[in-house]
Amino acid sequence: MRISIVPPADLGAAEIARWRALQATARDLGNPFLAPEFTLGVGRFRDDVRVAVVEDGGTIAAFFPYERGPLGIGHPVGFGLTDLQGIVAADGLELDARDLLRACGLAVWDFDHLLARQAPFAPFHTVLRKEPVMELAEGFDAFEAHLRQSAPKTHKTIRYKERKLGRDVGELRYEFASADPADLRRLMDWKSDQYNRTGRTDRFARPWIVSLLEHFHATGFGVLSVLWAGDTPVSTHLGLRSGAVMAGWFPAYDTAFGKYSPGMIGHLRLAEGCIGHGVAEIAMGRGGKEFKEGFKGREIPIAEGRVARRAPGAAVHWARTAPLNRARGAVLDNPALYKRADRVLKTYARMRGRSA
Structure with missing residues (x-):
């Protein structure tokens, strides 16, 4: 087995085609x-x-994308922005995770x-969770029937507020894929306001993230959907699309218009729009949104953990991150704690706003 390390831009058409072929295996x-x-x-x-391009018997068997920081601290690509991570390989690949890290020059890989x-990373799991997925392959009527059965109150509330929004503000219109940069700018402004209002870190204060969203939007990999009431x-929602799969993102x-729950209406309209444009499922990402329980049709098992080699960087990384990860995990796994933490962050944001 041979492992070579390349910048993404050095991958050629044949490597990209092989990457897609491996994606299709699962x-x-x-x-x-x-x-x-x-x-x-x-x-x-x-x-x-x-x-990391892994070759076995002269054939590319896997692609392992990663970020490498100081002291050999490694993360998945887009760490903090991605809801699914891993090695792109067919099932049954026999690969030692620590050997992979050694080839990548990593002391630790945190996921x-x-x-x-x-399988290569299974011994290093510390926490198991699940990511909900909206299943749309059977059409919108079947999806809505599932939502009506699994979360009748949620479905009734969305449809009621949808009608009220249309009456009070204007006829509703859903644009599945807007190419207008102004719509993207508006989404980022709204999202920045939400981050600041709720005490979270504003991701769009980082220029490279803004540039990344602009790039994905311009290339069509990012699908920007907009719900309109009249004019x-x-x-809005920016999702990433690969073939028949969409990943919910921003x-x-x-x-x-908060009293109308426009985000909830938008999620239902997104499902309908995806079905009309050949998308069979939407991965919603893990998190504390209770409405996802009603929307989901299946779940993807996901894991937290770290692969580490005997290296100074791994020890430093553990000391910095282990206590924080345990605390964050406890909050995510306990709805009561999650709501309490959310209230604390919002209170902090209000106090910060008054002192500014």
């Missing part, structure tokens, strides 16, 4: 976060992105949304 490998477009896109704006079924945009809405 359902969840088709996720956009595991597509070559995602790694190539992040690699345009970060110089620490690399791809938090790893495909749990990938007024009320909610939803946002105008808080002036």
Whole structure:
């Protein structure tokens, strides 16, 4: 087995075609976060992105995209922005994870949304969770019937507020794929306001993330959907699409219309729009949104953990991250703690706003 390390931009057409072929060997490998477009896109704006190309018997058997930081600290590509991570390889690949890290020059590889079924990393899981997926292959009527049965109150509320929004503001119109850069700028403004309002870190304060979204939007890998009430945009969503799979990514809405729950309406309209454009499922990402339980049709097992070699960088990384990861995990796994933490962050944001 031979492992070579290359920048994403050095991958040729044959390597990209092989990457896509390996994605097609398993359902969840088709996720956009595991597509070559995602790694190539992040690699345009970060110089620490690399791809390990694993060859076995003269044939490429796997692609392992990663970021390499100081002291050999490694992360999945787009760490903090991605809801699914892993090695792109067919099942049955026999590969020692620590040997892979050695070839990549990594002391440690930290993951938090790893495909749990990938055998090379299974011994290094510390926490197992599940990512909900909306299944749309049977059409919108079947999807809505599932939602009506699994979450009748949620479905009734969405449809009621949808009608009320149309009456109060204007006839609703859903644009599945807007090419207008102004719509993307609006989404980022709304999202930045949400981050600041709720005490979170504003991702769009980082220029490279703004450039990444602009790139994905311009190339069509990012699908920007807009819900309009009359001539007024009320909610938006930027998802990533790879073939028949969409990954939910950045939803946002105008808080002036918050009483109508435009984000919830947008999710239902997104499902309908995806079905009309050949998308069979939407991976929603893990998280504390209770409405996802009603929308989901299946789940993807994912894992948190770290692969480490005997190296100084691995020890430093563990000391810095282990306590924080345990605390964050406890909050994510406990709905009551999650709500309490959310309230604390919002209170902090209000106090910060008053002192500014």
